[in-house]
Amino acid sequence: MADMQPSLDTEAAESQRWAGIYKLLDRSSLIHPKFEPVPEIKEFVKSAKILVIGAGGLGCEILKNLALTGFKDIHVIDMDTIDVSNLNRQFLFRRADVGSPKAVTAAAFVNKRVQGVTVTPHYCKIQDKDEDFYREFAIIICGLDSIEARRWINATLVGMVDPEDPDTLKPLIDGGTEGFKGQARVILPGMSSCYECSMDMLSKPTGFPLCTIANTPRLPEHCIEWASVLEWPNQHGERKMDTDDPKDIQWLYETALARAKQYNIQGVTYSLTQGVVKNIIPAIAATNAIIAASCCNEAFKIATTSAKYLDNYMMYSGNDSVYTYTFQHQKKDDCPVCGQSTTKLEFRGDKTLEELMDYLKEKPDAQMKKPSFSLGGKPLYMQAPKQLEEALRPNLSKPLAELFSSGDEISVTDSTLPFSLQLQIDFV
Amino acid sequence: MDAKTQKYDRQLRLWGSDGQEALESAHILLVNATAVGCEILKNLVLPGIGQYTVVDQGTVTLSDIGSNFFLDQDSLGKSRAQQTCELLGELNEDVQGHWVAKDIVSLLEENPNYLSDFTLVIATAITLKVAEKIAGLCWQASQDGGNQISFVWVKTVGLIGAVRIAVPEHAVIETHPDNEKLADLRIDSPFPELAAYAKSFDFNTQDSLEFGHIPYVAILLKYMEDWRAEHDSKIPQNYAEKNQLKANIRSGMRTIDDENFDEAFNSALRACNPTVVPSNIKELFQDPKCEALTAKSTHFWIIARAVRDFVEDKEKSSGFLPLSGTIPDMKAQTDSYVTLQSIYKTKAKQDVQEVMNHVKCLLERLGLASDTIAVQEVETFCKFSAFLKVIRYRSIADEYLNPKKKEIASWLEDSYSSPLFPQYVLLRASDAFYDDHGRYPGEGENWEEDVDQLDHNVTTLLQDWGITQENAVPKDLTHEICRYGVGSIHNIASFMGGVVSQEIIKLITHQYIPMNNTFIFDGASSVSNVFDV
Numbered sequence: 038m039a040d041m042q043p044s045l046d047t048e049a050a051e052s053q054r055w056a057g058i059y060k061l062l063d064r065s066s067l068i069h070p071k072f073e074p075v076p077e078i079k080e081f082v083k084s085a086k087i088l089v090i091g092a093g094g095l096g097c098e099i100l101k102n103l104a105l106t107g108f109k110d111i112h113v114i115d116m117d118t119i120d121v122s123n124l125n126r127q128f129l130f131r132r133a134d135v136g137s138p139k140a141v142t143a144a145a146f147v148n149k150r151v152q153g154v155t156v157t158p159h160y161c162k163i164q165d166k167d168e169d170f171y172r173e174f175a176i177i178i179c180g181l182d183s184i185e186a187r188r189w190i191n192a193t194l195v196g197m198v199d200p201e202d203p204d205t206l207k208p209l210i211d212g213g214t215e216g217f218k219g220q221a222r223v224i225l226p227g228m229s230s231c232y233e234c235s236m237d238m239l240s241k242p243t244g245f246p247l248c249t250i251a252n253t254p255r256l257p258e259h260c261i262e263w264a265s266v267l268e269w270p271n272q273h274g275e276r277k278m279d280t281d282d283p284k285d286i287q288w289l290y291e292t293a294l295a296r297a298k299q300y301n302i303q304g305v306t307y308s309l310t311q312g313v314v315k316n317i318i319p320a321i322a323a324t325n326a327i328i329a330a331s332c333c334n335e336a337f338k339i340a341t342t343s344a345k346y347l348d349n350y351m352m353y354s355g356n357d358s359v360y361t362y363t364f365q366h367q368k369k370d371d372c373p374v375c376g377q378s379t380t381k382l383e384f385r386g387d388k389t390l391e392e393l394m395d396y397l398k399e400k401p402d403a404q405m406k407k408p409s410f411s412l413g414g415k416p417l418y419m420q421a422p423k424q425l426e427e428a429l430r431p432n433l434s435k436p437l438a439e440l441f442s443s444g445d446e447i448s449v450t451d452s453t454l455p456f457s458l459q460l461q462i463d464f465v
Numbered sequence: 466m467d468a469k470t471q472k473y474d475r476q477l478r479l480w481g482s483d484g485q486e487a488l489e490s491a492h493i494l495l496v497n498a499t500a501v502g503c504e505i506l507k508n509l510v511l512p513g514i515g516q517y518t519v520v521d522q523g524t525v526t527l528s529d530i531g532s533n534f535f536l537d538q539d540s541l542g543k544s545r546a547q548q549t550c551e552l553l554g555e556l557n558e559d560v561q562g563h564w565v566a567k568d569i570v571s572l573l574e575e576n577p578n579y580l581s582d583f584t585l586v587i588a589t590a591i592t593l594k595v596a597e598k599i600a601g602l603c604w605q606a607s608q609d610g611g612n613q614i615s616f617v618w619v620k621t622v623g624l625i626g627a628v629r630i631a632v633p634e635h636a637v638i639e640t641h642p643d644n645e646k647l648a649d650l651r652i653d654s655p656f657p658e659l660a661a662y663a664k665s666f667d668f669n670t671q672d673s674l675e676f677g678h679i680p681y682v683a684i685l686l687k688y689m690e691d692w693r694a695e696h697d698s699k700i701p702q703n704y705a706e707k708n709q710l711k712a713n714i715r716s717g718m719r720t721i722d723d724e725n726f727d728e729a730f731n732s733a734l735r736a737c738n739p740t741v742v743p744s745n746i747k748e749l750f751q752d753p754k755c756e757a758l759t760a761k762s763t764h765f766w767i768i769a770r771a772v773r774d775f776v777e778d779k780e781k782s783s784g785f786l787p788l789s790g791t792i793p794d795m796k797a798q799t800d801s802y803v804t805l806q807s808i809y810k811t812k813a814k815q816d817v818q819e820v821m822n823h824v825k826c827l828l829e830r831l832g833l834a835s836d837t838i839a840v841q842e843v844e845t846f847c848k849f850s851a852f853l854k855v856i857r858y859r860s861i862a863d864e865y866l867n868p869k870k871k872e873i874a875s876w877l878e879d880s881y882s883s884p885l886f887p888q889y890v891l892l893r894a895s896d897a898f899y900d901d902h903g904r905y906p907g908e909g910e911n912w913e914e915d916v917d918q919l920d921h922n923v924t925t926l927l928q929d930w931g932i933t934q935e936n937a938v939p940k941d942l943t944h945e946i947c948r949y950g951v952g953s954i955h956n957i958a959s960f961m962g963g964v965v966s967q968e969i970i971k972l973i974t975h976q977y978i979p980m981n982n983t984f985i986f987d988g989a990s991s992v993s994n995v996f997d998v
Binding site: 045050052053054055056057058059060061064065066068069076093098099102103105106117121122124125126128131132150151152183216217253255256279283301302307308311312317318319320321322323324325326327328329330331334335337338344345347351355356358359360361363 | 466468470471473474475476477478479502504505507508512513521526527528530532533534537542555556557558623624637678688738758789794795797798799802803883884912915940941942944945948950952954955956957959960963964966967968970971977978980981984986988989990991992995
């Protein structure tokens, strides 16, 4: 019976409940001599608004950790619903929750389990919220699997910084995992290296040349790509593929298998088909726990100043023994988001605009999908609207030297980019 | 796809159905339902460990619910073992949880064989004495030829976490090397079918499409053979010669678009490394367990011996390990790629067959049934034979009774590569402090009074190890440990819960390589260290 329970709100109960943390906050340190154990710090932890982006594998862990660190006003934003394949790690969800919004289910679970905490869910895209929303938070922690979303929040937070007003600087803590590996980092927008600064650390986006897929398949992956990229539109016309629909996956699998047989290629399986078309990254609870805890430990140190926070990057690998590498990633002078100078690119003037486009799609630190180009406000190539695209299409096959001069600055926009990239192209 | 495969899809991509089966047959014992202990179990229950048992005689306090997610307000005053067992059990309907509200020491007194039911024992919040007792029992059971019981001892103290693994021997076949490393192309010593394949390409063809699609393996083989013809049958020996081979390849290119030549050029240096049995695998072959098989030998050692016998049969193996049989993707026409792939695969299969014959001979000699070891097991072993790993952990008794004085001195001196060794010393000193005072440093209100006492324990330890270095363990750090006062901080519990569960998954599945033998994380500086103490 609820009324029989001891109150957890009394000061004595509070200090017992948070005994481990309060030792850190009540006691001075010789290692961190600047830290002053004043009561305001505990009050700040209780009142600070923290935003968690993503309620997936990392998000579930982050919410739990923040609640058990003593933060009481936590918000979570996620646009996804729960899938059965989430259950091996997203521990706030049960089989009966499949199909429900992640943010709502996760918030309700933590609110019920940890007395005194309020997690507020936002079941929407991060892009649906404006700067006023993000301005309310003291710290933002990301547990995302999408590069696009990370670039967006990073650019948004960097854009919000007003050097005159320290409150506009929102520390961004970002975590990511793959298999037994992961990384955690602290970004002080405008001050330290931002997400965009480190885009070149990402590996090349996986993709196979169209001619290999069409003419010389060798790997089971080539057959699967053929089925999904070339054969799907042939057979299904306008209908878009739903990679969450087992019927569509089954069709892709069978189609890929038939092609593989024709070419004597082995290894097409249902699981591989799913992995390739959904770009599945292996994920386990253990790694999410490590990275989320690391992110939350940094949030705690930033919020309390009780120890030095991470400056600014930690990598973790558990494949062979346990290895971490902690280092300071350098801010990029010509970072298109937080840098001071223009981004420069050396490219051959006799290459066509289409070749430049392909290059930007493959370049790890660009990762564009459908870039549009303009020069001094004049469009060179636009992906939409249709008439404009058709009118400008001839430009794609022209050499760059015909379209502009060496050293000119062109603007590149792309649906994956939350900003327009100013690119100075020097012909070589 | 069945329901279980769907649920476990993201992890099956890491350890496959064999790894999953191993997890599902494991039974884990958790000694003390601390925050870190429950976090470890969480990360094992979710991926579907078979069973777990929580042993804890305590009742739930306020500070427990402040740091342990698997307790809530309703748990206050109830059995900690029962409450955590139940809330952990909700995570996965396929896992069986058990609890015992007793102290581990009295359990072991009642039944000295209590541990023999378990695959692995996790111990948290125990004193050195109890740790030594449990560790000794696990070690003894493993030595007696029964089931191996891995012992995992975990500590969290404020912002510091540490874990120690002890098991007499841990052998791994599937170490999961990078796919690129796994390819064993034999460019320096092609077997006949491979050499014939390379000769089937016409390097003078006028068809540029055909020329641009000669697989790079064939290009390397041709240029290597041309080289040998001019160099006394030797492959390039030094840097200059290797670069010359690369230059030769480059000069064979017709246009800069011949990606296949680029691929050959980029792989040329590796192709110049002579195919040999790696030194750590040679060592494995010399291991007494490989030399002297008995009917009780594990499959690992029997197959290892069979591989050794195969390697020694130079007529069959040319003195090489069995071929892995995998090749990387490369620019090529479908047919020539598929043919090349099947040439490697066929040779790998022949090698497996030869090793299998040796396995059968060995089994017969040992008086074991010839189907004791399945061909699939031999196949996997052969595929990864260049990457096998055997870890012999030091026992906890050894760590305490025979300290590695030389290594300890150098760990303390080299603060660049071993920044966290002082933390190891302090955790050890804290146990000694407990022996002296019956409590841990910094637990009480007058925490700063413990700093000198703890420093005294540090000095004693360092003296025992013959350390003369001044300020080897900075006193500020000793002060910091007292500041922490063995407080449990959830973030650190959760971090360690993740690390330890990764290690346990590696130990149970016998896949990937676990650390040897002590891992320390410092949440204040966000760095970690591994020491083989």
